[in-house]
Amino acid sequence: MLKNKLNGLRRSPKGLVVILFAGLLVVGTGYTAVNAAVNTSPQAASHSAAQINYGKKLFLSNCASCHGKNAEGTANGPTLIGVGEASVDFQVSTGRMPGASSGPQMQVKPVQFTNDEIAAMAAFVGSLATGPAIPGAEYTSGNGDIQKGGELFRVNCAMCHNAAGKGGALTEGKYAPELMHSSAKTIAEAMILGPQNMPVFNDANITPQEKNDIITYLQYLQTHSSAGGDELGGLGPVTEGLLAWLGLLGLIIAITIWLGAKSN
Amino acid sequence: MSEQSKEVATTNHSSEAEHVYDGGLNVVHQDAVKDPGIEPHRVRMTDKSPKHEKNAVRQVVALFTLSMLGSAFALYAYFAFPINEDLTTVRNNTLFLGVGITLGLLGIGIGAVHWAKTLMPDNEVAEDRHAIRSPEDKRAAAIEVINLANQESGFSRRKLIRRTLYGALALFPLPGIIIFGDLGPNPGDKLRHTAWKQGTRLARDPYGTPIKASEITEGSVFHVIPEGLNPEQEDYLEQKSKAAVLLVRVDPKNLIESDEKKDWSYQGIVAYSKICTHVGCPVALYEQTTHHLLCPCHQSTFDLVDGCKVIFGPASRPLPQLPIYVDEEGYLRAQSDFHEPVGPSFWDRSAKA
Numbered sequence: 001m002l003k004n005k006l007n008g009l010r011r012s013p014k015g016l017v018v019i020l021f022a023g024l025l026v027v028g029t030g031y032t033a034v035n036a037a038v039n040t041s042p043q044a045a046s047h048s049a050a051q052i053n054y055g056k057k058l059f060l061s062n063c064a065s066c067h068g069k070n071a072e073g074t075a076n077g078p079t080l081i082g083v084g085e086a087s088v089d090f091q092v093s094t095g096r097m098p099g100a101s102s103g104p105q106m107q108v109k110p111v112q113f114t115n116d117e118i119a120a121m122a123a124f125v126g127s128l129a130t131g132p133a134i135p136g137a138e139y140t141s142g143n144g145d146i147q148k149g150g151e152l153f154r155v156n157c158a159m160c161h162n163a164a165g166k167g168g169a170l171t172e173g174k175y176a177p178e179l180m181h182s183s184a185k186t187i188a189e190a191m192i193l194g195p196q197n198m199p200v201f202n203d204a205n206i207t208p209q210e211k212n213d214i215i216t217y218l219q220y221l222q223t224h225s226s227a228g229g230d231e232l233g234g235l236g237p238v239t240e241g242l243l244a245w246l247g248l249l250g251l252i253i254a255i256t257i258w259l260g261a262k263s264n
Numbered sequence: 265m266s267e268q269s270k271e272v273a274t275t276n277h278s279s280e281a282e283h284v285y286d287g288g289l290n291v292v293h294q295d296a297v298k299d300p301g302i303e304p305h306r307v308r309m310t311d312k313s314p315k316h317e318k319n320a321v322r323q324v325v326a327l328f329t330l331s332m333l334g335s336a337f338a339l340y341a342y343f344a345f346p347i348n349e350d351l352t353t354v355r356n357n358t359l360f361l362g363v364g365i366t367l368g369l370l371g372i373g374i375g376a377v378h379w380a381k382t383l384m385p386d387n388e389v390a391e392d393r394h395a396i397r398s399p400e401d402k403r404a405a406a407i408e409v410i411n412l413a414n415q416e417s418g419f420s421r422r423k424l425i426r427r428t429l430y431g432a433l434a435l436f437p438l439p440g441i442i443i444f445g446d447l448g449p450n451p452g453d454k455l456r457h458t459a460w461k462q463g464t465r466l467a468r469d470p471y472g473t474p475i476k477a478s479e480i481t482e483g484s485v486f487h488v489i490p491e492g493l494n495p496e497q498e499d500y501l502e503q504k505s506k507a508a509v510l511l512v513r514v515d516p517k518n519l520i521e522s523d524e525k526k527d528w529s530y531q532g533i534v535a536y537s538k539i540c541t542h543v544g545c546p547v548a549l550y551e552q553t554t555h556h557l558l559c560p561c562h563q564s565t566f567d568l569v570d571g572c573k574v575i576f577g578p579a580s581r582p583l584p585q586l587p588i589y590v591d592e593e594g595y596l597r598a599q600s601d602f603h604e605p606v607g608p609s610f611w612d613r614s615a616k617a
Binding site: 151152155156159160168170171172174176194196197198199200201202204205225227228229258259262263264 | 306309351355377481482484485486548553558
């Protein structure tokens with residue numbers, strides 16, 4: 001419903017971008033008020049018109065071929081109206097966007113844009129319609145409760161991302177990425193947005209404080225080596241079994257052969 | 265023992281040597297493959313060249329010295345890498361103590377074997393088995409002992425004692441057999457019911473806070489337990505493992521629902537048992553765009569919008585659906601327990617429902 005309304009507004013002359021922005025801001029603020037309890041506190045972002053224009057230029061030259069000139073989406077890419085600044089920041093700052101090829105899912109690649117450029121594109125997409133804002137320090141400060149974060153991680157995240165955050169396979173070539181190199185901001189954005197096939201974990205399900213706990217736990221895993229020595233990839237019985245059966249059993253067999261062999 | 269032939273063949277035992285079989289249960293093969301005898305002796309390098317011998321001596325000495333160093337290092341490591349609150353100190357303590365002890369033991373073992381293989385005499389020796397049947401006089405002596413024991417103990421003579429002993433021997437295993445009865449009791453209807461009852465509120469795992477329908481945005485996944493499940497109660501984990509539910513909101517337009525289950529969902533919110541119908545792993549790998557639910561154990565895949573029917577893998581039944589409704593405060597509640605047993609098949613579960 002809201003989308004239709006916005007689609008209507010979008011068709012106004014291009015010179016009225018600023019007015020359009022103002023209008024959307026009003027609609028967005030109303031939407032925010034209605035959904036405040038549920039949505040991930042989308043904030044009416046304050047960006048200069050210059051930044052938004054810069055973002056639009058970048059968008060037209062880098063994104064529009066798949067997402068449409070007005071971010072309305074094409075057969076090759078979804079609409080970006082209402083996805084929010086957080087979504088742009090997540091996809092572009094992890095290198096997933098711009099996508100290099102179609103496949104089961106977009107992959108992490110070297111980042112293609114500077115922070116300023118990413119911020120400008122995020123501002124432009126954010127100006128189209130209200131959506132989740134880039135999460136602030138209440139999500140990402142990393143000073144939460146590690147133990148609680150670990151518990152929440154095991155209940156909500158570990159089935160796909162592995163209890164040690166090493167990632168895992170999904171169906172038909174898709175996979176949950178490893179989290180050992182993800183920044184606090186990226187992790188928070190992923191929980192809020194549910195990018196690609198990841199489900200959404202909104203603030204009503206996992207509160208900002210609890211998200212911060214989870215991030216604190218992951219940061220602990222990222223910065224602390226395993227107390228048990230080499231993790232062998234942290235994949236559980238597969239690599240451990242391989243080492244035990246091929247490596248250690250092989251060593252025992254080799255010793256047995258040496259014991260029975262004649263000296264020359 | 266003296267009359268037992270104990271044929272000892274020493275070095276350079278030629279392959280055509282005749283083996284003498286001395287009766288007993290030995291089967292003498294007339295036409296079997298000819299016994300090749302002991303292979304020809306091969307002179308070792310350490311026997312031929314004093315240089316190699318010296319080397320071997322040095323190696324054995326080095327191995328025993330390594331063992332000493334290892335043991336000394338283990339002693340040093342025990343004090344040098346103490347365990348404190350930092351977990352990584354456990355690793356260092358275990359690692360270095362272990363390396364020291366390993367060197368200490370392996371040095372002795374490998375050194376001793378190397379010593380024996382390179383420096384000790386290596387004459388091949390064969391020792392034939394003696395006959396299995398004992399010589400006659402030994403057999404007669406054994407029978408004499410048994411008869412004497414029978415006579416002195418009165419085992420044959422004192423019938424009452426003998427029969428009560430038989431009785432005691434027959435009865436004593438019975439208590440051991442009867443306690444197998446405690447391997448039960450049978451689970452009764454525990455496998456058919458979970459903690460969900462009519463009106464139980466859906467609550468977040470692990471903190472047990474109730475969930476409002478309005479809190480579940482499209483694409484959201486909530487991991488759910490029945491409200492009121494108390495971590496202090498004795499069977500908390502059993503109850504939780506049966507009642508675990510995955511709560512998802514999808515676009516109601518995508519939902520394919522049978523007529524009888526039409527009112528089991530609420531505005532696209534569906535609740536399904538998280539326990540795989542294959543062998544009971546928690547199925548919780550939800551893909552938002554494909555609506556696939558994947559079981560991590562054996563890759564059974566369920567289509568969440570189509571009654572969680574199996575679209576891939578070894579599971580034989582759809583995941584059971586929990587019928588839900590919304591109360592006047594907006595909280596999600598269960599209409600009833602699951603309408604079928606959750607989890608894998610068991611002995612008298614009917615195959616259909």
